[in-house]
Amino acid sequence: MCWFVAYSKSRNEFKAANYFDKCGINSFVPVYEEKREWSDRVKKIKVPAISGYVFFELNKLDYTLVNLNPFIRNVLRQNGKPITITAKEIETLKTALSGFNIAKNVNSGDNVKILTGLFKNKTGLVDCIDNQTLTLLINSIKVKLSLADTRLRAVI
Numbered sequence: 126m127c128w129f130v131a132y133s134k135s136r137n138e139f140k141a142a143n144y145f146d147k148c149g150i151n152s153f154v155p156v157y158e159e160k161r162e163w164s165d166r167v168k169k170i171k172v173p174a175i176s177g178y179v180f181f182e183l184n185k186l187d188y189t190l191v192n193l194n195p196f197i198r199n200v201l202r203q204n205g206k207p208i209t210i211t212a213k214e215i216e217t218l219k220t221a222l223s224g225f226n227i228a229k230n231v232n233s234g235d236n237v238k239i240l241t242g243l244f245k246n247k248t249g250l251v252d253c254i255d256n257q258t259l260t261l262l263i264n265s266i267k268v269k270l271s272l273a274d275t276r277l278r279a280v281i
Contacts, residue, residue: 128153128210129186130201131179131194139171141179141196148190151182153215155222162241174222180215237261244268 133141138154145152155174160167179197183190186207191200201208231237235251239261249261249268261268 126151126182126184126212127186128180128182128212128215129191130208130210131181131191132198132201133177133179134196134198135177137196138173138177138179141194142181144194144196145179145181148193150190153180153182153219154178155180155218157222160241180210182212231259239270244270 131141142152142154156171157174158169159172161170178201181191186200188200191197231251231254233251233253236248237251238248239245244263247263249263252260252262252267254260259270261270
């Protein structure tokens with residue numbers, strides 16, 4: 126068995142993988158969870174790690190079978206031949222994404238910009254970092270934020 130890569134239609138990675146699964150073809154879309162914020166709610170959603178691509182496993186590439194999938198544009202090729210991926214590489218990708226977490230490489234004294242939440246787009250100075258919270262100085266006002274719900278970016 127060999128893994129192949131297909132380019133999916135825009136934002137149809139999961140639909141293409143589901144179609145392959147219904148046809149009995151083993152497929153994989155690398156994903157990670159991300160918190161998205163709307164005006165009325167915050168929700169965890171699954172986002173493709175490699176947008177636009179679906180990995181699928183076949184003994185031999187059958188274009189008639191792949192072309193039946195309405196969510197696929199084409200199979201990726203290099204020098205006219207379809208790109209093949211080993212099962213070991215797919216397993217490596219799966220294990221790398223299983224423990225994916227957005228790292229917070231912020232230290233005391235750093236200037237940061239808040240990307241989400243009530244203080245969105247405000248900049249401040251990191252005062253101290255505990256296990257679960259971060260204290261910022263925003264215009265000499267101390268604000269305590271939860272590390273789990275806050276996304277920060279260092280300001281240069």
